[in-house]
Amino acid sequence: MRTLGQIEISKRQAEITDLVQKTGFASVEDLAERFDVTTQTIRRDVNGLCELGMLRRTHGGVEPPAPASNIHYSTRQILNLREKQQIARLVAGQIKNHQSLAFSIGTTPEIVMQALAGHEKLAIFTNNLNVAFTASSNPSFQVTIAGGRLRHGDRDILGSAAQDFFSNYKVDIGVFGVAGVDEDGTLLDFHEDEVAARQSILKNCRQSYLVLDHSKFGRTAHVRGGHLKDVDAVFCDRPVPAVFLESLKGSKTGVFIADQEGAA
Numbered sequence: 424m425r426t427l428g429q430i431e432i433s434k435r436q437a438e439i440t441d442l443v444q445k446t447g448f449a450s451v452e453d454l455a456e457r458f459d460v461t462t463q464t465i466r467r468d469v470n471g472l473c474e475l476g477m478l479r480r481t482h483g484g485v486e487p488p489a490p491a492s493n494i495h496y497s498t499r500q501i502l503n504l505r506e507k508q509q510i511a512r513l514v515a516g517q518i519k520n521h522q523s524l525a526f527s528i529g530t531t532p533e534i535v536m537q538a539l540a541g542h543e544k545l546a547i548f549t550n551n552l553n554v555a556f557t558a559s560s561n562p563s564f565q566v567t568i569a570g571g572r573l574r575h576g577d578r579d580i581l582g583s584a585a586q587d588f589f590s591n592y593k594v595d596i597g598v599f600g601v602a603g604v605d606e607d608g609t610l611l612d613f614h615e616d617e618v619a620a621r622q623s624i625l626k627n628c629r630q631s632y633l634v635l636d637h638s639k640f641g642r643t644a645h646v647r648g649g650h651l652k653d654v655d656a657v658f659c660d661r662p663v664p665a666v667f668l669e670s671l672k673g674s675k676t677g678v679f680i681a682d683q684e685g686a687a
Contacts, residue, residue, distance in 0.1 A: 432475075435460075436468050439506075440477050443485055443606055445638075448508045450484035475578035499586030506636045506660035507531050509681035511538035514634060514658050517679075518596060525589055526554040528579040528617060531634045533557065535598055548592050550585040550620055552578040581616035589623040596674075597628030598633050608651040608670030611644035618648030630655045637661040652676050 426635040432440075435458055439661060442457075443449050451469070455462045471483045472478040476486045508587070515538040518524070523546040526532045533553045538591030540561055550569035553684045564606060579585075599621045603611040610633075612618050625631050631654040640663065649666065652674035653656060659680045 432472070432477075433468070436472055437504075439465075439468055439485075440472060444477055445488050448481070448484055450485045453484070474628070477586060486553065504534075506681070508538070509660050510634055510636065510658050512565060512596065513679055513681045515539050515542070517546075517632075517656075518542065520594060523548070523592070523594040525549065525592065525594045525597045525628055526551055527597075527621050527624055528581075529600035531600045531636065532598050535634055545593070548589065548594060550580040552580075560647055578644070581614070585620045586623040587615070588629050589620065592627060594628045596628040596629045597624040598634060599624055601633065601639060602639045602644040603649075604651065604667060605641050605643075606641065606670075608665050608667060609655055610649045610651065610653075611642075611645045612648055613644050615646055618646050621648060625649065625653065632656050632658060634677070636660045640667055641662055 439454060440451070440459075442454075451462050451465050454469070457617055458465070469478060469480070473480050473485065476488060476632065479488045495521045500608070507530065511534040514535045518539060522542040526536060526549040528551045532551060534569070536547070536554045540557070542564075544563045544565075545558070545561075546565045546567070547554070548567045549555050549558075550571075551571070552568065555566050555568045558564045569580045569585045569588035570581055571588075572579040572592045573580055599608045602613050602617075605611060610618075610621075612621070633651070633654040633656070635657070650670070651670055654676055656677040656679060657663065658679045658681065661677055662680055668678070
C-alpha cells in the first residue's frame, strides 16, 4: 500500500491513476487486461480512486477529474514519481552541506527535500509543511516555516504572510516548481498567491532552481508568473522541447536533464 497523507492506495491503483492522467481515458476492460485481473477487481480499484477525487467515472471507464483547478496533491504525488525522483537526485548533487535553501509548495520540491536527507546542517525555509516535516527528520537541519492559514490538501501556507516570510531571508538556493510552462516560456500557476510566494523566493535567493517534470511543458494554467529565463537553472527528467529552448535564447539559464546526468 502507498500512504499519501491519510489516504492509502495500492500500487495498482497508483499505476492506474498515472496511466489515466497520461492518456486521458481508460476503459475497465483495457485496465483489467493490462493488469491481468478481473473487471470486478478493476471496478473496485477505480471506484475507490473516484471516491478520493483522483479519477472520474465516465461511460465505459475512467478519466482525469475536471481541470477547473490543479490536480489534488495526493494524486500529484503519484504522477511521474520515478521521473521526479530522478530530478531530485540531480538537484541534490548540486547542493552542498551547510547551505541555506527556500522551498516552495509542490510535490517535486518535496521530493527534492527527500533526496537531501543525507546532507548535513542545511538551513531550510519553507511554506510547504510536507517539506518541513521531511526536513525535520534530519536533526542537523535547521527548519523555519511560514506562519499563517494552512491550505488543506496541499498542506501549505499562502498569502501575504508567506510572501513576507520569504522576504525576511536571503538564502543560497531557492527551489520551486510550477503548474505549467507556456510555449513562449511563461511560467503558469493556478492561484495568484502561489505565484506571489514563488516570486518572493526568486527575489530573495542567490541561485534559483526550477524543478519540473516533462509533463509541465505545454500544460495550461491561467495565472502568469515569470519566465523560464528568470531562473538560474531548470531541472527536468527529459530534454526540454525545442520550442521552449527557443525562449531561453540569450539567457544565462542552465538546463539540467536528469536522464543525461548533466547540463544541456
